[in-house]
Amino acid sequence: MSDNQLPLWEVFIQSKPGLPHKHAGSVHAADAEMALQNARDLYTRRNEGTSIWVVHASAIIASNPGDNDSFFDPSDDKVYRHPTFYEMPEGAKHI
């Protein structure tokens, strides 16, 4: 990343009130207000949403792909953690 670029911000758009904000992409901008405007110009051209979050890229801490085996593989074989694993007993059908 060259020194000439303005800081990077990650953009999250909420398509309808109540839904989660989803990552839509990123923008370069000098500060928060400009990042918000740039995100609005680039990512809501087609009425994609009703709310924008911009987060300075440095504020995002991501998991390291090298840790995937210890972070994520262990949850792959624990079927009892899914609600569908359990059968509802006859008498409790309408809990």
Place this chain on the structure above:
Amino acid sequence: MILGHRMSQWSSKGPILEEDIAMSNIGLDLFGQCRMMFSYAAEVEGQGKTEDDWAYKRPEREFYNVILAEQPNGHFGTTIARQLLFSLWANFMYRELMSSNDQTIAAFATKSIKEIKYHLRHASQWLIRLGDGTPESHQKMQEGLSSLWSYRHELFDIDEVDETLIAAAIAVDPNQFKEEYENRLKELIAEATLQIPEEGYRAKGGKEGIHSEHLGHILSEFQYLVRAYPDAKW
């Protein structure tokens, strides 16, 4: 329309990607607004013309835009200055037009003011950041503002057509809000740590169809396709 065309000339030449899109979007908004007005004008005239006739078939002497809109884009600071001077005026004008006696114009103003508010925000924020930025950005922003400063007066010129419409409460006399406009400009300029420019050449005549040398070039580019291939369809 003329200002929309000028903004579209930044397309692919913006200083950064985000601004390229922002300025193209602003141009598109302006075109959308002029389409509404041109269609309405064609309807009022009642001779079966369309918005395209208004955009593509009029020569320079039949364009009544302010000369500010024709001015070249220059550098980014010049474009921002032009956008600020225009959008601030449009913001107040559309606010007043929302209570026009003419339903179509009132509806147009209600819709368009949302776009103009955004253009104004964009221009104001850049004015402040460039003015209160590095020495180079400060100098360029000041230069852009000073070069266009006196063009703003034409936005407040009215002729007899305007006066008739104002009397019928269809149009609005911009001089009603001139003081508010000037004050807001002074506030923004101060916040941007810039100087209020000296008054210079005061352009006028747009409303009579007398334009700067730029309009001819703008129209020859803009109208070329329709004039060269009048029956073109796509």
